[in-house]
Amino acid sequence: xxxxxxxxxxxxxxxxxxxxxxxxxxxxxxxxxxxxxxxxxxxxxxxxxxxxxxxxxxxxxxxxxxxxxxxxxxxxxxxxxxxxxxxxxxxxxxxxxxxxxxxxxxxxxxxxxxxxxxxxxxxxxxxxxxxxxxxxxxxxxxxxxxxxxxxxxxxxxxxxxxxxxxxxxxxxxxxxxxxxxxxxxxxxxxxxxxxxxxxxxxxxxxxxxxxxxxxxxxxxxxxxxxxxxxxxxxxxxxxxxxxxxxxxxxxxxxxxxxxxxxxxxxxxxxxxxxxxxxxxxxxxxxxxxxxxxxxxxxxxxxxxxxxxxxxxxxxxxxxxxxxxxxxxxxxxxxxxxxxxxxxxxxxxxxxxxxxxxxxxxxxxxxxxxxxxxxxxxxxxxxxxxxxxxxxxxxxxxxxxxxxxxx
Numbered sequence: 001x002x003x004x005x006x007x008x009x010x011x012x013x014x015x016x017x018x019x020x021x022x023x024x025x026x027x028x029x030x031x032x033x034x035x036x037x038x039x040x041x042x043x044x045x046x047x048x049x050x051x052x053x054x055x056x057x058x059x060x061x062x063x064x065x066x067x068x069x070x071x072x073x074x075x076x077x078x079x080x081x082x083x084x085x086x087x088x089x090x091x092x093x094x095x096x097x098x099x100x101x102x103x104x105x106x107x108x109x110x111x112x113x114x115x116x117x118x119x120x121x122x123x124x125x126x127x128x129x130x131x132x133x134x135x136x137x138x139x140x141x142x143x144x145x146x147x148x149x150x151x152x153x154x155x156x157x158x159x160x161x162x163x164x165x166x167x168x169x170x171x172x173x174x175x176x177x178x179x180x181x182x183x184x185x186x187x188x189x190x191x192x193x194x195x196x197x198x199x200x201x202x203x204x205x206x207x208x209x210x211x212x213x214x215x216x217x218x219x220x221x222x223x224x225x226x227x228x229x230x231x232x233x234x235x236x237x238x239x240x241x242x243x244x245x246x247x248x249x250x251x252x253x254x255x256x257x258x259x260x261x262x263x264x265x266x267x268x269x270x271x272x273x274x275x276x277x278x279x280x281x282x283x284x285x286x287x288x289x290x291x292x293x294x295x296x297x298x299x300x301x302x303x304x305x306x307x308x309x310x311x312x313x314x315x316x317x318x319x320x321x322x323x324x325x326x327x328x329x330x331x332x333x334x335x336x337x338x339x340x341x342x343x344x345x346x347x348x349x350x351x352x353x354x355x356x357x358x359x360x361x362x363x364x365x366x367x368x369x370x371x372x373x374x375x376x377x378x379x380x381x382x383x384x385x386x387x388x389x390x391x392x393x394x395x396x397x398x399x400x401x402x403x404x405x406x
Contacts, residue, residue, distance in 0.1 A: 016358030021264030162247025
């Protein structure tokens with residue numbers, strides 16, 4: 001069965017992935033991954049996460065996929081002994097120097113999308129170098145992926161959901177040019193997501209920002225829509241892809257829980273032989289869920305054609321308002337005591353997120369203060385009956401429809 005691989009920037013995201021059906025989780029280690037600007041994990045964190053994953057039958061992959069110097073390679077080699085001792089299942093690598101060092105250790109090596117693999121001959125060479133799986137270039141069509149898989153000597157992995165980069169395999173120099181921040185070393189500041197004026201040397205304006213018809217999306221020609229392949233799971237499985245990867249190591253736990261759950265359920269529906277009879281009903285539901293969390297609008301990447309749609313930043317249908325924290329959980333009666341610092345009403349939908357809890361969504365059916373039912377509360381502690389276990393110090397958010405945020 002195809003492996004579902006989910007992203008995690010912290011322990012709450014790891015729990016969100018595990019609790020919603022991920023077969024594997026990938027995390028970043030400080031100094032050596034492509035998301036240096038978000039929370040990354042130290043060795044002690046990875047040790048704890050690895051134990052949690054393995055206790056739940058989930059694999060753990062560690063991203064070490066930046067371009068590095070000789071000085072960084074020396075430190076990297078010191079970390080490999082520790083990563084092996086911790087028991088991580090694979091390293092994700094793009095740099096040939098890091099690959100050369102890592103292949104001397106009994107760790108599986110997965111080739112990062114940054115390596116831009118687009119043909120079978122490259123996979124044959126990488127197999128000789130010790131690579132066991134390669135993340136194929138995002139610029140390949142589904143037909144090209146099928147042809148590569150037929151002759152590939154190693155496993156192949158492809159992205160099925162999340163942000164698309166304007167540069168081929170993420171090899172972008174805009175951050176370096178404008179901000180002296182190297183995107184290929186994990187420091188991308190995403191200038192591509194801004195509005196742009198494009199003007200030729202003979203003063204012809206190719207894009208006007210904002211456009212005359214007030215359609216601001218047309219000025220974001222460097223910011224493609226996110227990829228979403230939930231409707232095409234059977235075709236991807238039929239192509240022989242070994243692992244489906246969800247992009248989003250910078251995203252919050254609710255993004256991880258929602259995307260993982262939707263794709264896990266879609267994969268299971270197909271494996272149960274129910275796609276033909278049930279998918280027409282379930283796809284609209286999955287799409288509604290996926291639109292709820294962070295997204296820039298959806299497209300199918302390069303799978304069926306060259307992408308052309310551009311995006312106006314985040315199009316999620318809800319935003320999170322930080323309203324409180326769990327201060328106690330009474331397991332026998334499934335009630336959470338929540339300290340509120342913002343308004344909450346019966347009928348609101350809340351998100352509860354924490355390292356072990358992951359991300360839980362629940363509608364507030366009732367609230368109590370000192371045993372008395374109340375319809376709303378603010379700046380005080382309330383009791384709320386929970387459908388699932390939560391934990392002390394978990395963060396509590398109110399889901400606010402986007403129309404209420406403006």
